[in-house]
Amino acid sequence: MKELKIFGIVAIFTLVLYWGVEPFAHSQMHKHVEGEHLAYSDLKETPKGDATKGEALASACIGCHSINVKNMPAPMDAVASAAAYGVNPPDLSFAGAMLDEKFFAHFLLNPAEVTKSKHFAMPPSAGSIQDAADIVAYFKSIAPKEISPKEGFEFACGRCHANRYAKWTQIGTVPKTKANITTGVDLDALEFKKNLGMYQNALAKYMGKLPPDLSIIIRSRSEHFLETLIENPQSQLPGTAMPRVGLNKEGMEKVMTYLEETGDPSKPLREDIGWKVILFFIIFTILAYLWKKSMWKGHH
Amino acid sequence: MAHFEKANSIGEWLDQRLAVETLKRVLQTEYWIPKNINFLWAMGMVLAATFGILLVSGIFLLMYYQPNVNSAFDSVNYTIMSEVGYGWLWRHIHGVGASIVFLIIYIHMFTGIYYGSYKKGRELIWLSGMGLYVAFSAEAFSGYMLPWGQMSYWAGMVITNLFSGGSLHADGLVEWIRGDYVPGQAFLNRFFMLHVLLIPLAIIGLIVLHFGTLRIPHVNNQDGEEIDFDEAAKLYKEGKVKESKVIPFSPVFLSKDVLVMGVYFILFFYLVFYHFEFAMDPVNFDPANGLKTPTHIYPEWYFLWSYEVLRPFSTNIGLIAFAIAQVIFFLLPFLDKSPNVAPASRRGLFKFWFWAMLIDMLVLTFMGKLPPEGIWSVIGLVAALVFFALWIALPIITAKEKKL
Known part of the structure; x- marks a missing residue:
């Protein structure tokens, strides 16, 4: 439980940091043009x-x-x-x-x-x-x-x-076009x-x-x-x-x-393989969790 | 020559010549780590893994990158991004990795500050770690020059200009660093060399030193408790793993590291595939143009706090403030006068100092990216002053701290 609490604090600070340097900063730096959906x-x-x-x-x-x-x-x-x-x-x-x-x-x-x-x-x-x-x-x-x-x-x-x-x-x-083969x-x-x-x-x-x-x-x-x-x-x-x-x-x-x-x-390929890589690491994490559990058995 | 018996296995053959059994014992199975730790203790291995990823992706990028002012931009944005099979993947991994490595470095640093892991014999761990921070900063900056986009060029211009030293007008030094009056071919070439050779060598050396400095004082623990490692190790080896306060680095500690790494890689690759924009500034997708200054010039997020320490002051004071901010964290073990090695929550005023510093650096980071106008420059100035006030207060409040 304590670890989850610590993780929560780290996650909150990280998200606030992200919000400040990305969405918030960009909203302040660039004026927003509403556009009129091509209504002319x-x-x-x-x-x-x-x-x-x-x-x-x-x-x-x-x-x-x-x-x-x-x-x-x-x-x-x-x-x-x-x-x-x-x-x-x-x-x-x-x-x-x-x-x-x-x-x-x-x-x-x-x-x-x-x-x-x-x-x-x-x-x-x-x-x-x-x-x-x-x-x-x-x-x-x-x-x-x-x-x-x-x-x-x-x-x-x-x-x-x-x-x-x-x-x-x-x-x-x-x-x-083709270059002249002798002179280039x-x-x-x-x-x-x-x-x-x-x-x-x-x-x-x-x-x-x-x-x-x-x-x-x-x-x-x-x-x-x-x-x-x-x-x-x-x-x-x-x-x-x-x-x-x-x-x-x-x-x-x-x-x-x-x-x-x-x-x-690369967008189509990115979207196609991205979730597969993530799925790989989810399985990796589950296996790592089981390994950790067996290694730490009897330690507490 | 030493006498050698005939070996009965490859393992034995290697052991005779390299003492692999001893190495394994010293570096893994009998390298003792306190048991009383949380996932933040895995950040070191997460950093090592991220450095490995940066190294490997960098090697792949290096095979196609061209350090030439005329072709660098297209070699990155066209050759690597669309002609080389999966070139885009290596670039996104490298870009996201370069940004995320700083997030982990900052978490690692603030973990050390929170638990007092730089005190009483652990000073060199902190100092070598700060050395790594500086080396990574130089590595990130030099790498940022290489795509030769608008932000590469103008960040290169602004940062090298700092070396003129304000009123000192050391323009000769700036030219010497650039190899030209403005960033050009000589500039790109030397930053390429720094990025792919000299700084990575320094980083590898510093990583070895950083690991070495851990050896004698050992890793800190959640309560800052001083552990008799010999006794605890003896208990562990006797099979009393529950009573012992330590665990071996491998495989017990490592199994937890790998679990944390797994969670980290899920996040990491989510960012690589679906949310990489934060690490690849749009402005840098315009080719470098010395005649057209971008509307906003700002460093990557991890330099923003020190940039904001520089910005609100006049040139000379700003440069001095900036120089102090770059090195002040090195002094932490010597400015903290408290005898206690304990989490900040148990250390009286230091508890407030810790959270104030963290929030102040966050505020500086936000202000560093915003245009220096109106209320933003006021907040930036106040945050910069608070930053220095906190460092001045540190030896005073820690000297008054009661011994636990």
């Missing part, structure tokens, strides 16, 4: 759109964007686009599935204001809220049912942020590096600095921080150049899944 409540409700009318209006989009699901290529490659606009405009195949409907429509009317980004490259692109709603309806109608986390990340984050642990760069996945020179790799460098220079000029690599952002920031940051970058980083991208729930899930898969790949 600063934007008004939009009228119902008509996909057929939207299709006609969307023909203007391919002046800058590609729509790969409709086999419509972009007029310029990533590097040339970045030279022209500062950033490569996204492929619009997934826009209807990834973006919040209300956000998307208001965004078409006034990109700079809705993204809360002072110098957003895209100009206002819809004449009225009804036109905007029609375009949104069109993109919703063409978006594929299944979007992978990687595709979601590329659409939402991947043109500004690299993910080097997943071999992703702002201009695409690092290609597999890999001209294709050098070409890719040069293009990436040109893209990054243009991007850094557009954004003010090169946006950070997101390889293990899932471990350096909490999930809550990332979700509220993506929902409204100004809430967590006032003054940041990062635009509000207006993801919907599915879009956010894709992005977070991808960040977790690349930044914390």
Whole structure:
């Protein structure tokens, strides 16, 4: 009994210590941003759109964007686009599935204001809220049912942020190239590096600095921080150049899944073997208890 | 050369050449431990086991870690965490182990303080133990540099800056320690060497010394009772195990150690698999960047109390306070003037001193992590002053203590 009492005192002090240096300290160090669960409540409700009318209006989009699901290529490659606009405009195949409907429509009317980004490259692109709603309806109608986390990340984050642990760069996945066998020179790799460098220079000029690599952002920031940051970058980083991208729930899930898969790949295995190791030590402890009991027999 | 008979077994062959039977008797079966102990007496073996785990996991990490400012971060966070099979497991074990080892060290220390296990012939146990505490601190700090993240870099910057000595402006000393004006390749390389070679060697040496210092004064017991070990051992060997006040280290004491270790490992591996964030600061998952200071720079939890002794004062006074805090625990056996070896609960004012010190260090630890603003800096200052007041009071209150 006395030992249990001593153990209780040690346990209480240890827990208080943990509480003080972890949950309590972190609650005091970081301001808490409540987030609004992707409600985008600063934007008004939009009228119902008509996909057929939207299709006609969307023909203007391919002046800058590609729509790969409709086999419509972009007029310029990533590097040339970045030279022209500062950033490569996204492929619009997934826009209807990834973006919040209300956000998307208001965004078409006034990109700079809705993204809360002072110098957003895209100009206002819809004449009225009804036109905007029609375009949104069109993109919703063409978006594929299944979007992978990687595709979601590329659409939402991947043109500004690299993910080097997943071999992703702002201009695409690092290609597999072969070096010249006698000299060791890999001209294709050098070409890719040069293009990436040109893209990054243009991007850094557009954004003010090169946006950070997101390889293990899932471990350096909490999930809550990332979700509220993506929902409204100004809430967590006032003054940041990062635009509000207006993801919907599915879009956010894709992005977070991808960040977790690349930044914390051991999670499934960890959860699978963790309890087995713990079970091993529970059995170990039971056996140790029986051994101790037999060893101490007759000692008291 | 000595005369050797033909041996009849491997055991005998070894005994002739290494005296293994004598070793076994001296180190295990006739190394006597008091019977009147509780689970806190197992913390030494728990520490030895944790050190073993740190050593083994460290060896595995060492096979893939690259001590280079350009590749260190990715060798840890990419190569070890996702390319090497179970690399993540070794890293989590190493990270959690490095943090938990300090929890056990503090429990071990405060056990010693509570039961007066540093007094009357046991001074060297305490001093070698404090040596281990310092060596483990250096080991933890140097290891923290290696992933070369933001916290590695900036903690390295802040701590090495302390050596400028405030108004002494010993900037040359700081540069000499860093091998550069700011932490860079030379800095990373030397801390790598310290972490994987020099300090572990010192730790192993000190562990041997720490065990050695226990031999003659023997382990203390729950009542601080002075035991005639020869007589008690004689009783035990005669089979009067119930009457004897001692037990052999192996297997009787060890069986209890192993039981405590089992409970400890359940907790340890729970933390490794499901709750490791406390030991792996998120800020250190951003690569080192000398141009971008993190919003909050703080040491790992086990250094927070001494950091908070430094922080509330002006630079020079703070540094002096910090230097005193680093060594004051070494002086404990000499500042405690009481003749009694007994649990704190039976020692009059010392009882209050013990709990006041424990709670004060807890408060210092909390404040050390919080931003030094408003009420937090006031509480930090008061706790730091209380810390020194307690040390000044110690010789006075213990000198007045009545002999039990």
